Amino acid sequence: MAINGSTLATLKRGQRGVIRAINSADPQVQRLMVLGLVEGTEVEHASSAIGGDPMEFRLFGCGISLRLEHARHFKVAPVGAGD
Amino acid sequence: MTSSAEIRVPADEITVAKRIDASIAVVGNPNSGKSTLFNRLTGLKQRIGNYPGVTVEKHIGLLKTDDKVVELVDLPGTHSLSAHSLEEQIAVDVIFGRMAGTKTPDGVLAVLDATNLYQGLFLVQQLVELELPTVVALTMNDAAEKSGIQVDTAELSALLGVPVYPVVATTGAGLDMLRHALAGIIELTPPRRVRIWPQLTAAAERLAQDSRAPLRFAELERLLIDGPTASNQLIVGKLSDVARSQIEAVRAELFEDEPPIARDARIRYTWVREVLGKVQKSAPVYVTWRSKVTDFLNRPVPGTIGLFFVMAIVFQAVFAWATPVMDAIDAASSSLSGVVFERLGDTAFSSLIADGIIAGVGSVVVFLPQILILFLFIILLEDSGYLARAAYLMDRLMRSVGLSGQSIIPMISSFACAVPGIMATRVIPNRRDRIATIMAAPFMTCSARLPVYALLIAAFVPATKVGFLNLQGLVLMGLYLFGIVMGILTALIMRKTALRGPKPPFALMLPEFRRPNLQTVAIQLLGRAKVFLKRAGTVIFAVAVVVWSLAYFPRADDLPADLDPNTASALQMEQSWLGRAGKVVEPVFEPLGWDWRVSSAVIASFPAREVVIAVLGTVYAVGDDADEGTLSGRLKSATRPDGSKVFTLPMVIGLLIFYACCLQCAATLAIIRRETNSWRWPIFAWTYMTTIGYIGALLAFQLGSA
Structure with a gap:
């Protein structure tokens, strides 16, 4: 599956994706990596707040909320179609 | 012996x-x-x-x-x-x-x-x-x-x-x-060295030998990853220049262009995934009642409605449960004062005990039930994991005013009392955000402002209909909105000036809901109650005694013996230090339409806003032996020496605006001192809020009277 253009920010609600590449220059993105958002990890877009920002992702059962501006730094390969 | x-x-x-x-x-x-x-x-x-x-x-x-x-x-x-x-x-x-x-x-x-x-x-x-x-x-x-x-x-x-x-x-x-x-x-034997990141381990081992640095292996590893951070300065200082340049060389070779923290996360989480594959036996099923509740509250609209519902319950409880206890405290403190006078007679000492200490401390302890109930709810929300979800839901909104989602609970709590609100800012990791929230929180209309608003609005704002609404209700709502707007503006201005800085990283963990542990909740509740009583209690006690002595001394000795008690206490107030202070500062407050009596009452309400009512009750009691029930009547008939009314509508609106802004609350000042660890912020907050209140009251009176 092509990963061009797919980021955490473009995952639909309920859709899963495997993180493939991260632009890690931003210290805020590094912080998210410390929380477990690294290449090879599968995540699910669990929810969004009103207006679609911030977004909540689940990985290995834990939930992390990200702002849209940071979610864009994580390229993903989507798994399945979501709902 | x-x-x-x-x-x-x-x-x-x-x-x-x-x-x-x-x-x-x-x-x-x-x-x-x-x-x-x-x-x-x-x-x-x-x-x-x-x-x-x-x-x-x-x-x-x-x-x-x-x-x-x-x-x-x-x-x-x-x-x-x-x-x-x-x-x-x-x-x-x-x-x-x-x-x-x-x-x-x-x-x-x-x-x-x-x-x-x-x-x-x-x-x-x-x-x-x-x-x-x-x-x-x-x-x-x-x-x-x-x-x-x-x-x-x-x-x-x-x-x-x-x-x-x-x-x-x-x-x-x-x-x-x-x-x-x-x-x-x-x-126990310390764990053996695991080599999940062999290059780093080898580099740290090499450094430990070469530099003969007096550092532990683990410290060297962290130093290689984190670089010379503030915390590492302590150990960097112990190193020779040679060792320091060695470390820089090793870091450059190890990481090249990749940020070390990113590399650290990539390598360790890869190892974690391998370990998880070996120790976590069955595939996790994430459907529990908790995850179902979480799922429902995860939808944007039910989630937001749910948040307002939760906060409505909290407020209902704060006011409904606290009121009977507060009435009891009020009654107990006044009957205690009565007993003191009965037993000790009308002396300076009994007045200090009754009017100074009991009344002063009572005026603040009366808020303790509300504060404790609010503490309890905040702790329950924190421990159940709901607080993080509220922060997540409200992040966008709070970001538009320069804060982040974690500021929402402190701000909402401050509508009951700023003290628990300010203590709840501990969940905000970023210091600038935290202080901006602390500066904004006291603008929210707390329950100590309500008696002041209620008295002045009922007495001076006509109960006329505006459309289908009552003007009195509109004024009250206006004061709430005014507080919110002032708080938001304050946060925005602070974040753009004194607290300017990079946007804090927002990475909020959203735990599943869980039942809070009662022992943990009880220990936290006791801890916060102790802090409030210790920090706020001591300050309030001192301030109450000072304000009492200002009102009590010097004594008026030459009052006629047959004078009715209300007039006597009003005359005493006039020539006390407090009354004199009111007269001294009268020119400052004259442009707001305040006479010396209002000025003294405002000064006397420094420990707690609602005290202004009691003091107004005393100073305007001249020639009137009625009780508190007619306080609004007394205020309505109050005149200046030239016969003009003191409490005109523009003056009252100004006074309301002043109380919407000012920080006449010793408990809040003491808690800001504790939570920011310096007197700088409480002094700044008091000066800033008083200045804004003054300007607001000035504008209202001058424009309204023109």
Whole structure:
């Protein structure tokens, strides 16, 4: 599956994706990596707040909320179609 | 005469209390059940203090077995040994023995949440590298099993090289084994060196030999990853210039262009995923009633409605439950004052006790029920995991005013009382955001402002209809909105000026909802209540006595004996220091339409806003022996020497605006002092809010009277 253009920010609600590449220059993105958002990890877009920002992702059962501006730094390969 | 034999203390008690076999750092992720476990292990044998120079609480407890006593230090939750916040920095500094006043730990109790092994193992792996005797407590096993997660503890223990004890803190299962392991921790062999990142380990080993640096292997590893951060300066300072340049060279070679923290995360989480594949037996099923509730509240609209519903319940409880207790406190303090006068007669001393101390302290203790109920709800919301969800839902909104989602609960709580609101700002990791929230919170209309608003609006705002609304209600709503707008503007301005800085990282963990542990809730509630009584209580006590003496002295001795008591106390007030002060500052407040009586009442309300009512009641009581019921009547008929009315509508609107803004609340000032650890912020907040109130009242009076 092509990963061009797919980021955490473009995952639909309920859709899963495997993180493939991260632009890690931003210290805020590094912080998210410390929380477990690294290449090879599968995540699910669990929810969004009103207006679609911030977004909540689940990985290995834990939930992390990200702002849209940071979610864009994580390229993903989507798994399945979501709902 | 007492003989020396009679005052001796049994020697064995002293030695038991003084001899501590080991000091153990309790380390874990936030929300890993760490504090609940700590409370279970130490019970009430714990001390709460502060780390030097910061407002982070230090929890130390003793764990006793038949023959051993060990000290447990409950560190702030952290995700990594690369600190990102003040709290994480404190955890790291204690672990490395760099915290003044805290012993270097002899061992580590790593708390690992079975429902979140992924992030937990990332931290535990770093703890193992410290090469200190380490014991892992695997918590939340019951919740994990319900979610279909089975953890192979034997395998986990083998992979980590340290003993792993499964426990259920709520039922106490497994705690005895863990206690014994902790008591004998110094006899444990430190874990062997794991080489999950061989290049880093080799580089640290090389450095340890080459530079002959007096540093531990683990410290060198962290130094290589984190570089010369503020915390590392201490150890960098111990290195020779050669060693320092060596470290820079090794870092450049190790990481090239990749940020070290990113590399660290990539390598360790890859290892964590491998370990998870081996120890986490069955595929996790995430459908529990909790995850169903979470799922529902995850939808944007039900989630937001749910938040308002939760806050509505909190407010309902704060006002409905607190009112009977508050009335009782009011009644008790006035009958106590009555008893004092009855027993001691009308002397300066009895007046100090009754009007100064009892009335002054009573006027603040009366808010204690509300404050405690609010504390209780905030703690419950925190412990159940709901607070994080509220922050998540409201982040966008709060961001538009320069704050982040974590500011929402402190701000909403401040509508009941700013004290718990300001204490709830502890959940905000970024210092600038936290102080901006603390500066904005006192603008929210708290319950001490309500009696002032109610009195003035009922007396002076006509109850005319505006459309289908009542003008009095509209004015009250306007004051609430005014407070919100002022608070938001304050936060925005602060964040753009004095608190300018980079946007804080927003990475909020959203734990599943869980039932709060009662013991943990009780310990936290007691802790906060103690802080309030100690910090606010002392300040309030001092201020109450000062204000009383200003109103009581000097005495008016030449009053005719047949004067009615109300007139006598009003005349006494006029020539007291307080009345004189009111007259001195009268020119300052003249442009607001205040006479010396209003000015004195405002000065006297420094300890608590609602005191202004009592003082107005006294100063305007001349020639009138009626009780408080006619206070509004007295205010309505109050005139200046030239016969003009004091309380005109523009003046009253100005006075309302003044009370909407001013920070006449000793408790809030004392809590701001405590939470910011300096007098700078409370003094700034008071000056700023009083100035705005003055300008607002000035504009209202001058424009309204023109």
